[in-house]
Amino acid sequence: MFKPISMPDGRQTSSLGFGCASLMNIPSSSERTYILDLAYDHGITHFDTARMYGLGHAEQELRPLLATKRSKITLATKFGLDNPLLFKKFSNRQSLLRSLIRRNKLTTRLAKKLYSHIAVSRTFSSEACQESLLHSLKSLNTDLVDILYMHDPLPSDQFDPSLPILFDSFKANGLIRYIGIAANPSSASYYINKYPSLFDAIQLGTSSPSLALTPHVTGVHSFFGHIRHLAPILQSSFSTAPALCRLWSDRLSIDLTLKPNLAAVVLAAKQLVNPSSIHLFSTTKPGNLAHIMTCIQNSSWSDAELISFARFLSTLSSKYAII
Numbered sequence: 001m002f003k004p005i006s007m008p009d010g011r012q013t014s015s016l017g018f019g020c021a022s023l024m025n026i027p028s029s030s031e032r033t034y035i036l037d038l039a040y041d042h043g044i045t046h047f048d049t050a051r052m053y054g055l056g057h058a059e060q061e062l063r064p065l066l067a068t069k070r071s072k073i074t075l076a077t078k079f080g081l082d083n084p085l086l087f088k089k090f091s092n093r094q095s096l097l098r099s100l101i102r103r104n105k106l107t108t109r110l111a112k113k114l115y116s117h118i119a120v121s122r123t124f125s126s127e128a129c130q131e132s133l134l135h136s137l138k139s140l141n142t143d144l145v146d147i148l149y150m151h152d153p154l155p156s157d158q159f160d161p162s163l164p165i166l167f168d169s170f171k172a173n174g175l176i177r178y179i180g181i182a183a184n185p186s187s188a189s190y191y192i193n194k195y196p197s198l199f200d201a202i203q204l205g206t207s208s209p210s211l212a213l214t215p216h217v218t219g220v221h222s223f224f225g226h227i228r229h230l231a232p233i234l235q236s237s238f239s240t241a242p243a244l245c246r247l248w249s250d251r252l253s254i255d256l257t258l259k260p261n262l263a264a265v266v267l268a269a270k271q272l273v274n275p276s277s278i279h280l281f282s283t284t285k286p287g288n289l290a291h292i293m294t295c296i297q298n299s300s301w302s303d304a305e306l307i308s309f310a311r312f313l314s315t316l317s318s319k320y321a322i323i
């Protein structure tokens, strides 16, 4: 359980990766450092962030961990998207604002609605890419990122034809090891077909049509959204059919009415089905992180039971089919 995976250069990293998109939802800097350290202490050595996460502040939160563990960690960041100016203006006070907003459901909904209506800026020019990477390296306080992803490019975006040359120069200068694409399946497909040998890494959502794309990128594959998308489907299925919940709880010897247990089984099943990929996940709760990791590490689930569970997941919704 929880085996390492090999990067194209033979270096190993963990098959579970910690995502930093929601990191700034954790109120204090010390708690953010704590959860990142905790992830590392539980065997996670891959961390995924982006220039835009946490209104541009998520990368710098990784500094304390990287200061002592950089050589043992694989690090991914992204370029191309930037936050709306209106939101960036408040970025220094985001912890306080986020906690005030999350105090009630209405303000949370309103903030999400406002964010979705104000367009993020999308720039895939060489100048912007270079500036973004240099900013990322400074924020992370490191000399190199392992994977630099194009962040969610759409076919309609202006792709600067000089980007491939720039990517090569980043590699030659030791600033990055790999270039990746993190996009929805149709956009990823568009860019992979147009630039067949450009990408060493691909990052996709948990839905299965995306799996068809992965053979076209021979390097690192990572997936996100397993818990966010699959746990609610499972929970709703279990609440309408409690006998099903009891059945799977018995088969896997774990109480699947508990959310962190559900998350652990989903991640373990995903890992078994796709053993050479990185499976990204995240939580803002240290207790849940420790619970999920301990559960996966100490589990005695048989491969056959996990595969059956994966098949059960796939039958719940063809949209989320996983094998």
Ligand SMILES: NC(=O)c1ccc[n+]([C@@H]2O[C@H](COP(=O)([O-])OP(=O)(O)OC[C@H]3O[C@@H](n4cnc5c(N)ncnc54)[C@H](OP(=O)(O)O)[C@@H]3O)[C@@H](O)[C@H]2O)c1
Pocket: 018, 019, 020, 021, 022, 048, 049, 152, 182, 183, 203, 223, 224, 225, 226, 227, 228, 229, 231, 232, 259, 260, 262, 263, 280, 281, 282, 283, 284, 285, 288
């Ligand atoms: N390339 C892209 O466009 C893209 C898009 C999305 C994500 N990513 C990357 O992937 C990382 C992981 O993101 P993710 O969304 O895939 O993480 P995830 O692990 O699938 O979902 C984490 C979220 O689900 C919540 N959660 C936990 N248990 C749940 C349950 N039983 N039911 C419902 N929700 C539950 C967590 O809440 P708590 O915090 O309360 O535990 C947390 O907010 C990101 O941080 C980012 O690095 C990339």
